[in-house]
Amino acid sequence: NIFISSTGVARIADFGLSEFVEGEKPPRYSTEWYNAGNPRWQAPELLRASSTEEARRKTETDIFAYGRVMLELFTGRVPFSYLADTTLSIFKMVLDGQFPDRPLDKDVVAKGLDDNMWELMKRCWSVDPRRRPTTGVILDQLK
Template identity: 45%
Template sequence: FPSYPLINEFEVKRVQSKPSSSGGFGDCWEGVFLGQQRVAMKCLRGHGDEDSMKKKLDREVRVWKNLRHPHILQFIGLGILGSTTYMLSPWMDNGNVLEYLSKNTSEDRLRLLLHVALGIQYLHNFDPIVVHGDLKGSNIFVSSSGDAVIADFGLSEMILAGAEQSNSTTFYTAGSRRWQAPELIQAETKAQAQRTTASDIFAFGRVMAELYTLQVPFAEVQNEAELIKKITARELPRRPKDSSVVARGFDDHLWALIKDCCRYEPGRRPSANVVVARLQG
């Protein structure tokens, strides 16, 4: 990885005997960089060969290393300890936004949603355009200053006009169904399954409700086939109406924006610029 900042075992140390969290793509450890800065150390985990794991890591870092924004988790560099390569980023004391909101129930959710929307706006206006590809509550973190930042670029892509799709079929079929746009779920070819700015906006619509309810979309549906049936039948998750959600500021304005973001037709969804303007209004 000659083009990335390489950090050796004398500069970074793991401080835990087991990961602080584990996800579908890898494990995350707490570490210390240069003896003072707390960092998250993410390593990929998988059943593929070493070459395929290296490609996954390279794909994620290739996008992430270029991004600089207050609401995008910062990429520090690659740390190599023994035979394991870690992606380093600042440690987020408050955990992900769902963990943070479960402990800070009176927090201004609209402010956090605006932070996420500003991060998406930055990605979608980047040159070349960056599609995140896996927006959901557990991929949004809260900094020590209480700001929301978008993390996990494992399914992100830079969209280059006229470029061939070089990623594997597995890459395009991965993702989190409850937040996925219907066109991705129904896709039959790699071209149809390519994530877009519009599919990011759809996922953001799901995230908006998730931050107010602290429940995943269609939480009452456990069966994947039934879930897919609901999404492809153009069903929206039920509007949350319980008093606690309303007390947090969930109103007609937010519900209208959620419905617009989650429109079935990708071309009818608002752009990130419009979403930011509506949240600020």
Template identity: 35%
Template sequence: MENGNLSDFLKANPDAPRLPFGYDVTDGLAYLHRQSIVHGDLKGANILVTPGGSACLADFGLSSIKNLADQQRFWTQQGTISEAGGTPRWQAPELLSDEGRKDPRPTFKSDIYALGGVMYEIFTGRVPFHEIPNPFTVMLTLVRSKDVRPTRPPVTQDSELLDEIWQLMEECWDAEPEKRPAIEQVVRRIRGVYPGPFVLMRWMMWIRQWQQQQTNILHGIGLLEMTLGGRWVTRNEMDVLERFTDPIEDQGDPGYDQHYEISS
């Protein structure tokens, strides 16, 4: 895709809204897990950005189809770094240290750990353990101590790395796989985060800039393929985004803790 992968896109577009990418990635992983598919190598470089600015999961070379009935797994290893596949900066510690297991393989829970690393990329613009240049050193560090976590950067007023999101990331990085949240919980909680007025203002500025860039390409179509958490935004709805109000309880959809009331 012309926008490349998520890591490169965020470097080239540091002002891009981050929460919508969090929505896209968690929704994508939720879909895979509902199909009993373990991704196995989730990271920013394996997530593509569509021409419309949405994120979609890619590179399923390490994916496994997990039959829940008989626990059979079918998977391939292509270009892996560690024995269990995957990339150390995003890889769950149980896959780096077999602890008596002959064949550690990616699981739903190791995907959740990796998701925490992807969220770190999204909300900080850096890879996990960026202060450690060598990925093999990262691997050794995690093997020696499973409790090692990426460090939280300083939070600015317009940062989208809110306390609720950081807490969720830390839960994804729990050293005990069974204590990590299921993907449905992650989706529900990240969707329930209210970004705040400064972030919403930045979103609107970004949307206008993106609209201007796409005008020549999409002139006359009347639709910009942009998403804010999976919501299509038309040109006529641009002004609507300026009238976000405080979050209100959503009584109709159990998948969302909050949504934003938009007056038309």
């Protein structure tokens, strides 16, 4: 979630709790992980969680989701937008550590999605939470 303060400053929070809603048909969920968010933005460790403690959101899980939001900002599309909305397939891809395809459209590159930015996003999406950059590293690279 990205909130805008009364002074116009963007604030980020609760990425792991985002939900993707498409169409008018109400979704049907058969797994408990629905309550934890959507696999398009959710860190693999949250998808693997089998207890409340394992499903606890941490800075590292927000960093993962932030990398996905960065991709959205550059493309205007949700992660894995080129796939049919097969949540189970996306779930498996995230667990397997697969990244969304890198967009190479001229307009996306013109917005700043260069090699360095792509590498930063991939680091945010690391399967190992300890390998994800800190917010300080992200801020330094975005300057």
